[in-house]
Amino acid sequence: MRADARKNRDHLLAVAGTAITEQGVDVSLRDIARRADVGLATLLRHFPTREALLDALLRTSFDELTARAAELETSSSPEDALVSWLRDCVAWTTEYRGVTVLMAAAIEDTESALHASCVTLRAAGARLLTRAQAAGMARSDIDGTDLFALVAALAWLGDQPSLAPRADHLFDVVASAILTSAGSSHAKRERRPRARS
Amino acid sequence: MRADARKNRDHLLAVAGTAITEQGVDVSLRDIARRADVGLATLLRHFPTREALLDALLRTSFDELTARAAELETSSSPEDALVSWLRDCVAWTTEYRGVTVLMAAAIEDTESALHASCVTLRAAGARLLTRAQAAGMARSDIDGTDLFALVAALAWLGDQPSLAPRADHLFDVVASAILTSAGSSHAKRERRPRARS
DNA sequence: CGCTTATTCGGATCAGCGATCCACATAAAC
DNA sequence: GTTTATGTGGATCGCTGATCCGAATAAGCG
Numbered sequence: 001m002r003a004d005a006r007k008n009r010d011h012l013l014a015v016a017g018t019a020i021t022e023q024g025v026d027v028s029l030r031d032i033a034r035r036a037d038v039g040l041a042t043l044l045r046h047f048p049t050r051e052a053l054l055d056a057l058l059r060t061s062f063d064e065l066t067a068r069a070a071e072l073e074t075s076s077s078p079e080d081a082l083v084s085w086l087r088d089c090v091a092w093t094t095e096y097r098g099v100t101v102l103m104a105a106a107i108e109d110t111e112s113a114l115h116a117s118c119v120t121l122r123a124a125g126a127r128l129l130t131r132a133q134a135a136g137m138a139r140s141d142i143d144g145t146d147l148f149a150l151v152a153a154l155a156w157l158g159d160q161p162s163l164a165p166r167a168d169h170l171f172d173v174v175a176s177a178i179l180t181s182a183g184s185s186h187a188k189r190e191r192r193p194r195a196r197s
Numbered sequence: 198m199r200a201d202a203r204k205n206r207d208h209l210l211a212v213a214g215t216a217i218t219e220q221g222v223d224v225s226l227r228d229i230a231r232r233a234d235v236g237l238a239t240l241l242r243h244f245p246t247r248e249a250l251l252d253a254l255l256r257t258s259f260d261e262l263t264a265r266a267a268e269l270e271t272s273s274s275p276e277d278a279l280v281s282w283l284r285d286c287v288a289w290t291t292e293y294r295g296v297t298v299l300m301a302a303a304i305e306d307t308e309s310a311l312h313a314s315c316v317t318l319r320a321a322g323a324r325l326l327t328r329a330q331a332a333g334m335a336r337s338d339i340d341g342t343d344l345f346a347l348v349a350a351l352a353w354l355g356d357q358p359s360l361a362p363r364a365d366h367l368f369d370v371v372a373s374a375i376l377t378s379a380g381s382s383h384a385k386r387e388r389r390p391r392a393r394s
Numbered sequence: 395c396g397c398t399t400a401t402t403c404g405g406a407t408c409a410g411c412g413a414t415c416c417a418c419a420t421a422a423a424c
Numbered sequence: 425g426t427t428t429a430t431g432t433g434g435a436t437c438g439c440t441g442a443t444c445c446g447a448a449t450a451a452g453c454g
Contacts, residue, residue, distance in 0.1 A: 001430095002421060002429095002430060002431065003421070003422090004430095004432090005421095005430075005431055008431085028410080028412090029411085029412065030410085030411070030412080033433095038432085039433030040413090040433080040434095041414080041415090041432070041433055041434085042431080042432055042433065044412075044414085045431080049412095050412090105357070105359065107359045107360075108358070109359075139370075141370075142370065146363050148360075149354055149360040149364075149367055150370075152357070153350040153353060153354050153360075153367075154350065156350060156353050157346055157349070157350050160298075160302070161302075161305070162302065162304045162305035162306075163301055163345075163346040163350075166342060166343050166346045169339075170343060170346055173338075173339065173343070173347075173371075173375070174374060176374055177370050177373055177374030198401095199400095199401060199402065199449090199450060199451075200450070200451090201402070201403085201449075201450065202401075202402060205402085205403085225439080225441090226441065227440075235403085236403060236405070237405095237441080237442090238404055238442090238443080239402080241441075241442070242402080242403085245442095247441090397452105398451100398453085398454105400449105400450095400452095401449085401451090402448085402450085403446105403447085404445105404448100405445100406444085406445095406446105407443080407444080408441105408443080408444100409440100409441095409442090410439100410441090410442105411439075411440070412437105413438090413439105414436085414437075415435085415436080415437100416432105416433105417432105417434095417435105418431105418433095419431085419432070420429105420430085420431075420432090421430075421431090422428090422429085422430090423428080423429095424425100424427080424428100
């Protein structure tokens with residue numbers, strides 16, 4: 001890559017980081033290009049899609065989260081490791097308003113630039129979940145995909161200005177649902193008469 | 198209102214209903230106008246914003262949901278009433294892909310055309326919740342706003358193609374969190390050492 | 395019925411978006 | 425210093441919702 005191209009790329013990433021922190025991931029790409037004193041076409045050549053830009057921008061964060069999962073796996077109890085990692089994930093998304101929707105779309109879109117990162121994240125969560133389940137600390141009827149979905153839903157809550165104030169509390173509510181049902185009587189109560197067809 | 202205006206309004210509502218069912222609430226207003234053989238300006242005069250259009254279109258559904266809440270309040274046990282009403286709410290949103298985001302925004306935006314409907318819905322849920330709490334069937338540390346947020350989050354899950362397959366299962370998980378903590382030991386387990394500041 | 399008036403309509407236009415094209419500028423290689 | 429491969433960004437496209445205003449028309453009245 002040519003030196004000037006590299007410089008533009010790096011500068012664009014820096015500016016994009018600022019813009020996204022300020023305005024969320026839906027910020028206009030034109031705005032980012034303007035703030036970087038660069039043509040829109042240049043931004044779009046370096047990062048052909050919004051997902052590609054985010055992938056470059058967030059890769060470090062993704063890596064940190066997966067590393068943190070590995071670390072917690074050896075340093076904490078299965079229960080604490082799972083819950084505090086989930087908490088970290090949700091807390092992280094608050095720095096990038098709107099990223100949850102893109103991640104939810106990317107997790108099953110193999111063409112998305114964010115796909116690989118999302119899959120890796122889900123796998124990291126699945127490991128912690130399996131460990132907690134093996135220890136009897138987490139309900140056994142959920143898997144990594146369920147966990148990903150729950151974290152996404154909680155992160156989405158935090159993205160909605162009107163619901164965000166409850167996000168922390170509802171995290172605890174959902175966390176209790178993941179943890180507490182392990183072998184409890186609820187597994188039986190849970191079987192309700194009949195779902196509305 | 199002049200006869201031709203009324204006709205256009207009704208026709209637009211019918212066409213909008215079809216279009217939104219097919220493509221979700223983010224369908225282009227221009228498309229709706231085109232399909233109704235009407236100018237875009239005409240659509241926007243009858244319904245100045247997307248929210249206004251949805252409000253007119255969904256008012257019936259909103260009324261049905263609140264009526265159903267009242268009905269369940271007298272016909273079912275506090276627990277069943279709450280859970281099956283929540284299930285109805287989530288199921289209803291699946292007919293209008295994307296409506297959840299607009300409702301979350303509208304619940305605290307008094308200017309939104311959807312505001313009143315959302316507030317009414319939250320109140321209906323709050324009544325069922327309070328009743329279940331009084332009967333000791335629902336955890337007491339949540340309120341109507343929390344309930345609204347949880348339903349919104351579950352509905353949002355159903356809107357995401359990649360997460361939708363788990364939505365039903367995760368509804369049960371969340372429902373168990375709402376119900377099962379009533380006086381159980383979990384209330385105590387729940388107090389975790391310390392949330393990350 | 396014909397005239398007037400208030401209402402409604404929709405084509406045209408605007409600013410915004412992301413995507414794409416291509417003449418031009420320039421770093422790098424020789 | 426010249427050549428060449430690479431990078432750039434203004435211009436343009438099709439799309440979005442919002443707005444304006446001359447033309448069309450329904451309703452009211454003599």
